[in-house]
Amino acid sequence: MTSKPWFEAHDWTTVQRDIYATTPRQVEQALATSRRTLDDFRALISPAAQPYLEPMAQLSHQLTQKRFGKTMQLYAPLYVSNECQNICTYCAFSLDNRIARRTLTAEELLREAQAVRALGYEHILLVTGEANQTVGVPYLKQAIRLLRRMFSHISMEVQPLDQPEYEELISEGLNTVLVYQETYNRSTYRNHHPKGKKSNFAYRLETPDRLGQAGIHKIGLGALLGLEDWRTDSFFTAAHLHYLERTYWQTRYSVSFPRLRPIDLRQNGAITSKSFERCMSDRDLVQLICAYRLFNEEVELSLSTRETPRFRDHVLRLGITSLSAGSKTNPGGYVVEPQSLEQFTISDERSPAEIEAVIRQHGYEPVWKDWDKTFMPL
Amino acid sequence: MITQPFVIAGQSFSSRLFTGTGKFGSTQLMEEALLASGTELVTVALKRVDAYTHQDDTLVHLTHSRLRLLPNTSGVRTAREAVFAAQMAREALETNWLKLEIHPDPKYLLPDPIETLNAARELVKLGFIVLPYIHADPVLCKRLEEVGVAAVMPLGAPIGTNKGLRTIDFLKIIIEQSRVPVVIDAGLGAPSHAAAAMELGADAVLVNTAIAVSDDPVRMATAFRMAVEAGRLAYEARLARPATTANASSPLTAFLDEL
Numbered sequence A: 001m002t003s004k005p006w007f008e009a010h011d012w013t014t015v016q017r018d019i020y021a022t023t024p025r026q027v028e029q030a031l032a033t034s035r036r037t038l039d040d041f042r043a044l045i046s047p048a049a050q051p052y053l054e055p056m057a058q059l060s061h062q063l064t065q066k067r068f069g070k071t072m073q074l075y076a077p078l079y080v081s082n083e084c085q086n087i088c089t090y091c092a093f094s095l096d097n098r099i100a101r102r103t104l105t106a107e108e109l110l111r112e113a114q115a116v117r118a119l120g121y122e123h124i125l126l127v128t129g130e131a132n133q134t135v136g137v138p139y140l141k142q143a144i145r146l147l148r149r150m151f152s153h154i155s156m157e158v159q160p161l162d163q164p165e166y167e168e169l170i171s172e173g174l175n176t177v178l179v180y181q182e183t184y185n186r187s188t189y190r191n192h193h194p195k196g197k198k199s200n201f202a203y204r205l206e207t208p209d210r211l212g213q214a215g216i217h218k219i220g221l222g223a224l225l226g227l228e229d230w231r232t233d234s235f236f237t238a239a240h241l242h243y244l245e246r247t248y249w250q251t252r253y254s255v256s257f258p259r260l261r262p263i264d265l266r267q268n269g270a271i272t273s274k275s276f277e278r279c280m281s282d283r284d285l286v287q288l289i290c291a292y293r294l295f296n297e298e299v300e301l302s303l304s305t306r307e308t309p310r311f312r313d314h315v316l317r318l319g320i321t322s323l324s325a326g327s328k329t330n331p332g333g334y335v336v337e338p339q340s341l342e343q344f345t346i347s348d349e350r351s352p353a354e355i356e357a358v359i360r361q362h363g364y365e366p367v368w369k370d371w372d373k374t375f376m377p378l
Numbered sequence B: 001m002i003t004q005p006f007v008i009a010g011q012s013f014s015s016r017l018f019t020g021t022g023k024f025g026s027t028q029l030m031e032e033a034l035l036a037s038g039t040e041l042v043t044v045a046l047k048r049v050d051a052y053t054h055q056d057d058t059l060v061h062l063t064h065s066r067l068r069l070l071p072n073t074s075g076v077r078t079a080r081e082a083v084f085a086a087q088m089a090r091e092a093l094e095t096n097w098l099k100l101e102i103h104p105d106p107k108y109l110l111p112d113p114i115e116t117l118n119a120a121r122e123l124v125k126l127g128f129i130v131l132p133y134i135h136a137d138p139v140l141c142k143r144l145e146e147v148g149v150a151a152v153m154p155l156g157a158p159i160g161t162n163k164g165l166r167t168i169d170f171l172k173i174i175i176e177q178s179r180v181p182v183v184i185d186a187g188l189g190a191p192s193h194a195a196a197a198m199e200l201g202a203d204a205v206l207v208n209t210a211i212a213v214s215d216d217p218v219r220m221a222t223a224f225r226m227a228v229e230a231g232r233l234a235y236e237a238r239l240a241r242p243a244t245t246a247n248a249s250s251p252l253t254a255f256l257d258e259l
Helices: A012-020 A024-032 A038-044 A047-068 A106-118 A137-148 A163-172 A186-192 A201-205 A207-214 A230-247 A282-295 A309-315 A352-361 B027-037 B079-093 B113-125 B138-147 B168-177 B191-200 B217-236
Strands: A071-079 A123-127 A153-157 A176-178 A218-221 A252-256 A263-267 A270-274 A300-303 A322-324 A365-367 B006-008 B011-013 B017-020 B041-045 B068-072 B097-100 B129-134 B183-185 B204-207
Touching: A012 A038, A012 A230, A024 A038, A024 A047, A038 A047, A038 A230, A038 A282, A047 A282, A071 A106, A071 A153, A071 A352, A106 A137, A123 A137, A137 A153, A137 A163, A153 A218, A163 A207, A176 A252, A186 A201, A201 A207, A207 A218, A207 A230, A218 A230, A230 A252, A230 A282, A282 A300, A282 A309, A352 A365, B017 B027, B017 B217, B027 B217, B068 B079, B079 B097, B079 B113, B097 B113, B113 B129, B113 B138, B129 B138, B138 B168, B168 B191, B191 B204, B191 B217, B204 B217
Parallel strands: A071 A123, A071 A322, A071 A365, A123 A153, A153 A176, A176 A218, A218 A252, A252 A300, A300 A322, B017 B041, B017 B204, B041 B068, B068 B097, B097 B129, B183 B204
Antiparallel strands: A263 A270, B006 B011
């Protein structure tokens, strides 16, 4: 059991039932109001809101421009390790997947970072699996020290840590931590995370609290869309965001939309592709993006290269505020070892320069730098 | 210029429209809009520019002799961070002018009055020309004046909201009491809001979102320039106030004139 009242206040089955029982009248009320509540969000992600997608998109577009202007932030992930002690049924780095494991040395990390920097990036996202022996806090600390000299803004998507560990990394220059709950349904979570430290649902759920208490600047939330009913999971994500904003009011928040992608599995020398059943449609994802913006005018919304070029080109005006581009999701993927196994298959393989051109075509200014290391005096 | 010039820290400005540089669809469009606005003071977020390489795309478009840069500390949460960032800004952008912004609340970007006062005191000692972004709080404005800020920049409404002069009653008190220039910053969404601020007697206004996010930033910048000039002219020409007392048809004091 978790001790989090915000989580206990919502029962999965009831939330799901209420979402699917939403009436057109409730959707219209949610659209008509100015400052929207969680109940409004629930109405906007419901099937009843589907006929209202165009007015939602128009409103989302306006609200996003008012807050963020005609700008789009760009970032790139830097995978430093695919070693992992967890079994996650949807991930190519899962312990039971027979792949070559590697963790970048300091020298390799530097080469990869230089390659990313050369593409124009100032914002970098450090990604690992969960291998506390080899890629624990000392490794991360050293990596942040190295990256801090080259980048304006350092984010991290790694295993959940304890509060003092976060404090240590923040003092080294860590700015943002992304930690997705994957699913807020406890039993589904258990089925997909049978082994490893990650199987502890409550420890993961309380990670943003430890981050908030450690004084982190930004926290990224999300649910892995496709593991469970995306509507119910998204309601819980929004409720989590709502709670965190009121509790850790000095922290900024972002939400990501990781839709499950097919992964490559290697067993007995053969490679098979695994795909997922409960995937959400493009239309669903647009509805979700717009619903978040209508619910929260200030939250940053991020879209990765999991999505196709066509989809990304169209939704960048609908509420998204940051994009990754030219991403490699394998350790060493930029220069050190481009052929190693990816965590998931990229859909949008265009280069950062091509994405920059697309952003400009839409009348937006690509933003490479929106932070400065002088803001975090050591 | 048709209105009286005004002075901040010994620097004379003929335009009373200060502008921001964020949220524009391109740096080219930003430059065109700023030139159309007639502005002479533009604020730049230190976090957005690469101040050291001298080839930052935003800064390249701001190299006009008429434009004075006003670096801002947007992104800092404490006085300590603000002082550190200010020193970096001074070194990199070669100006001791500073828009002091400390908003620990990243949602509404509301300024922290306590940290702002502490930082202002320190920065003035360090030789900065400090223009603090603050709530429309008359007492805070006097306290800032006492520590030596060059102007005060109270908000009209939460930043980026385009809501206009929601704090008007407090702005009137600030303008009445202030011995330093009053620049109304944040929340001005329409040229009519800017004109109203100038009619109140504000020395200048700062506008960003309403110009940058407009469908035609150049024309909107022109509209704001005209509105600021019109409002200021009206103020200088002693705007006729609406009568607040009625002319009673049966005066209560008429008996004094009788007999």
